[in-house]
Each structure stands twice: as structure tokens, then as C-alpha cells.
Amino acid sequence: MFRCLTLVATCIGLQLVDPTAFDISDSLPLGLHQATTIRLIKWGLAAWTTVEANAVLNSWAENRWSWKNDKSDWNWPGEVAVVTGGSAGIGACVVKKLVSHGTKVAVLDIGPLSSHFTDAERPLIRYYRCDVTSRDDIHRAAEAVRSDMGPPSILINNAGIGNAYTILDIPTEALRTLFEINLISHWSTIHEFLPDMIAKKKGHIMSVASLASFVALAGAVDYSATKAALLALHEGLTQELKHRYKCPQIKTTIVHPGWTKSAITAHEAIKVGLKQAGVSLLEPEDVADAMIKQIIAAKSGQIVLGPAILPKIRAFPMWLQEIVRDSQANVVSGNGSTATK
Incomplete structure (x- = not known):
């Protein structure tokens, strides 16, 4: 003994x-x-056993109470993916990684494909100019994708912008545009592409949210509100796929990156605050790598790219929650938007 x-x-x-x-x-x-x-x-x-058991139960719940993994149903060179905001930034990195698996990708974006893509990659990529604030634009692009490439089995809602205004200072148009891109466009793309997934009982819908899903930021309340709403959309979509559409085979994933090198963090109103707070930025390639690993694994769930404690903040005592929010109060300052027209 x-x-x-x-x-x-x-x-x-x-x-x-x-x-x-x-x-x-x-x-x-x-x-x-x-x-x-x-x-x-x-x-x-005992603590180690509890943590391990909790991880196993979480994985079981996220994958519709099923222990089976249906990776064999996926043939990556035969799949079609749609990526909104895929011309540059995190979206472009996601497109490149999908293409590396032989997957054909439709990019829906208002800006043209960047020089980030090589001549060898471009044959697997189709670009569709699409303003995701327009339901009609999304419908036209979706019709073209189905005609050109076939019904997509993967939808990655990546397009997003950031504002830097206080609640009283934000122009109504800037507020409306942010909600249309960051949140309402997800409804529009799901309306377009989910029916084919349900018919085939196969698909993966991925949403890019943020750590702001859990902690609202002063100066970016609109952005935080859309990311918290995306979490509700992810949870509700998962429930409806199981209990309304009887199609638990369709995967759902939501991604919560921390501050990442992008058009948002490059904006002067945000860059200064991040520097003063000593924030270390994630590389877009690292975010994309985590997203594609989840898709290739054919798994549902939440991906948190940052302090693992953040999703649990809402369970903290109120005084501790407020200390966390206070610590981030001056990261976003000034006025401006990263919206592109």
C-alpha cells in the first residue's frame, strides 16, 4: 500500500x-x-476525476447525447462550404484551410478576394459579391452558389464589424448596420442553406462570436449585444434541430475568439485602448485553425479562444463580475466603425 x-x-x-x-x-x-x-x-x-468526467459529459451533451462520431459521412473534396466575410482576415484564413482539404468554397463578401490566395487555391474558390445587410443580396448569392456548386453542407457565418461609440453617441445607421451584419445576416444565411442540410440530414453551421458574448464592453455595447445574441441563436438553433426538425445529425458550433488581429483591432479607436491595456492579440490563422479542426472532427460545441474562465463569469458573484467588467472599461474608446461600403 x-x-x-x-x-x-x-x-x-x-x-x-x-x-x-x-x-x-x-x-x-x-x-x-x-x-x-x-x-x-x-x-x-477526486478533483481530477471530476474535471475529466465533466469534460466527457459536456462533449456528450454538445453532440446531441450521442457517443457516435459520423466523420465517415464527410468527404471533404466533395463538400461545398459557404464563408461570409471570406475575402480577408479570419475568413480568408478559414477559406485557405478548407481548400487545403480539397473542399470547394463559396465566399460571400462585399470586398473582392485578397491577394492572400494563391493561383493553386483559386480554382476551388468562387467569389460572390454580397452585401450581407441585404436579404435580397444573400438570396441571389445563395441561388448562384446552388446553381454553380451545388447545395452547401457547411455554413460559416464569419462576417462581422465593430463600432466604437457610447450608447448615446452612436449614429442610428451605424447601430443598424452592425446588427444587420453581426446578427441578422446569420438568420438570412441559415434560411437559405439549412433546408438542404435538413433534407440530407447532414451539415455544419458555425458562427463566429467573441469573448464579448460573456462580458459587455463599455464603448462597444452594440457589438457585445450582437455577440451575446449569437450565443442565444446557437443554443436555440441546436434545440430546434433536435426537437423541431428532428435532425440532430446537423452540427452547430459557436466560436468565441479573444482580441484578434483584424480590421476591428486595427481601428485607431480600439488599437490605442488595447495597447494601453497590454492586450496580446491572437493571430487570425490560429483562430481559423481551431475552427477547421472542429469541422474536420465533425463535432458540435463551443470553442473559447482565450481565458477558459470567461464563459463562467455569469456564475460569479455580482461584485466579482463587475470587477471584471470594470477592468475592460477603457479598452474601446473614441468614435468610429469598421463597416465597409
Whole structure:
């Protein structure tokens, strides 16, 4: 028994002493020491088991209470993906990684494809100029995608902008544009592409949200509101696929990146605050890599790219939540928008 405990203790950096090495006069302190060590080991093993069991149960729940993985249903060179905002930034990195698996990609964006793409990649990419604030534009682009490439099995709602205004200062048009791009466009693309997925009982819908889904930012309340709403959309869509459309085979994923190098963080009104706060920016390639790994694994769920504690903030005591929000109060300052016309 003592040898077994010694082995476990060594693995976690503790050291036990063989009780036979001491005479009877030393037995009391040694016994207390040994009992404490054993108690720590038991608590450590219990905590580790709890964390592991929680991770397994989370994965089971996220994948519709199914232990089966239907990766075999996916043939990546035979799949068609739609990526909104795929001309540059995170979206372009996502497109490149999809193409590396042989997947054909339709890019819906208001701006043309950047020089980020090579001549070898472009044959698998089709660009459709699309203003995602327009339901008619999205419908026309979707019709063209279906005609040119076939019904998509992957939808990645990546397009997004950021504003830097206080609630009282934001122009109505800037507020409306942000909600149309960051939130309402997701409804429009889902309306277009989900019916074919349901018919085939196969698909993956991925939304790009933010850590702002969990912590509202002063100076970017509109942005935070859309990202929190995307989380509700993700959860509600998952429920409807299971209980209304009887199609749990369709995967749903929401991605919550931290501050990432993009048009949003390059904006002067945001860049200055990030620098003063000492924020370290994620690379768009790293965000895209996490997104594509999730798709290739054919798994549903939430991806948090940043402090793992952030999604749990809403369970904190109110005073602690407010301390966290206060710490971010001056990151977004000034006035401006990253919307492109």
C-alpha cells in the first residue's frame, strides 16, 4: 500500500517517507504528515476525476447525447462550404484551410478576394459579391452558389464589424448596420442553406462570436449585444434541430475568439485602448485553425479562444463580475466603425 501511495505522490511532486525508518517516538508527527499527504492525494484524484468526467459529459451533451462520431459521412473534396466575410482576415484564413482539404468554397463578401490566395487555391474558390445587410443580396448569392456548386453542407457565418461609440453617441445607421451584419445576416444565411442540410440530414453551421458574448464592453455595447445574441441563436438553433426538425445529425458550433488581429483591432479607436491595456492579440490563422479542426472532427460545441474562465463569469458573484467588467472599461474608446461600403 505504501509503495502505491509513494508512486502516486511522486507523480504529483510529493514525497512520502517509509514509516519503518523511524522509531516509535517519531510515529506521531510522521503519522500526521503521512495522513495529510494521503488526504491531499485523495482530494487531488477526486478533483481530477471530476474535471475529466465533466469534460466527457459536456462533449456528450454538445453532440446531441450521442457517443457516435459520423466523420465517415464527410468527404471533404466533395463538400461545398459557404464563408461570409471570406475575402480577408479570419475568413480568408478559414477559406485557405478548407481548400487545403480539397473542399470547394463559396465566399460571400462585399470586398473582392485578397491577394492572400494563391493561383493553386483559386480554382476551388468562387467569389460572390454580397452585401450581407441585404436579404435580397444573400438570396441571389445563395441561388448562384446552388446553381454553380451545388447545395452547401457547411455554413460559416464569419462576417462581422465593430463600432466604437457610447450608447448615446452612436449614429442610428451605424447601430443598424452592425446588427444587420453581426446578427441578422446569420438568420438570412441559415434560411437559405439549412433546408438542404435538413433534407440530407447532414451539415455544419458555425458562427463566429467573441469573448464579448460573456462580458459587455463599455464603448462597444452594440457589438457585445450582437455577440451575446449569437450565443442565444446557437443554443436555440441546436434545440430546434433536435426537437423541431428532428435532425440532430446537423452540427452547430459557436466560436468565441479573444482580441484578434483584424480590421476591428486595427481601428485607431480600439488599437490605442488595447495597447494601453497590454492586450496580446491572437493571430487570425490560429483562430481559423481551431475552427477547421472542429469541422474536420465533425463535432458540435463551443470553442473559447482565450481565458477558459470567461464563459463562467455569469456564475460569479455580482461584485466579482463587475470587477471584471470594470477592468475592460477603457479598452474601446473614441468614435468610429469598421463597416465597409
